[in-house]
Amino acid sequence: MMKNILLSFTLFLGFAALSAQEISFEQEVIDYGQIEQGSNGVRSFVVKNTGDKPLLIKSISSSCGCTIPEKPEKPILPGQTGEIKVSYNTEHPGKFSKSITVYSNDEKSARKILRIRGEVLSK
Numbered sequence: 001m002m003k004n005i006l007l008s009f010t011l012f013l014g015f016a017a018l019s020a021q022e023i024s025f026e027q028e029v030i031d032y033g034q035i036e037q038g039s040n041g042v043r044s045f046v047v048k049n050t051g052d053k054p055l056l057i058k059s060i061s062s063s064c065g066c067t068i069p070e071k072p073e074k075p076i077l078p079g080q081t082g083e084i085k086v087s088y089n090t091e092h093p094g095k096f097s098k099s100i101t102v103y104s105n106d107e108k109s110a111r112k113i114l115r116i117r118g119e120v121l122s123k
Contacts, residue, residue, distance in 0.1 A: 021078075022051035023106040025114065032088070032118025041088035045114055047102075049076040056105045060084065063099045066092070067116065071102075086116055093122040 026046040035041075049055035054075035062069050066089040072082035086100060097117040104110060 020051045020107045021049060021053040021055040021105055023055055023102075023104050023109060023112060024048045024050050025112070028112075029115045029117065030086070032116065034119045034121055035090060037090060037093050037120050037123045039090050039120075041090040043086050043088070043116065045084040045086065045100075046081050047072070047076065047084055048081045049078050051106070052078045054078070055082075057082070057084070058103045058105065060103070061101045062086075066096075067098045067100065069100045084114070086114075088116060088118075090120050093120045095119045 024047070026048070028045075030043045030045065032041075032043065047055075047057070054077055056075045057071040060069040060071045068087045070085040070087070072084065076082040084100070084102065088096070088098070095117075096119070097115065100114045100116070102112045102114060104112070106112075
């Protein structure tokens with residue numbers, strides 16, 4: 001009897017752990033390489049919900065005002081993908097390395113840091 005209760009409890013905990021929203025990214029770093037001053041600084045991170053509940057990107061912040069992230073407005077359904085657009089201001093020449101922090105309802109990884117880097121060449 002006690003063995004059955006323990007087995008049932010263990011199975012319940014295992015199922016509860018599998019039942020969640022989970023975030024994954026195709027890539028966590030976007031390397032712009034060398035780009036010309038004033039060129040298009042928009043890139044996208046592809047985010048996938050690998051869990052079995054809707055994934056909600058609650059907010060996104062960047063390490064400076066030169067990087068503007070844009071989050072998906074709708075929840076990302078299980079198995080589906082969404083897009084986080086990042087716009088970097090390419091008017092200032094030089095090397096750059098910036099971070100974007102993504103806050104979601106992922107129970108295991110509610111905060112994820114993404115990075116962009118590259119070099120803007122002078123005209």
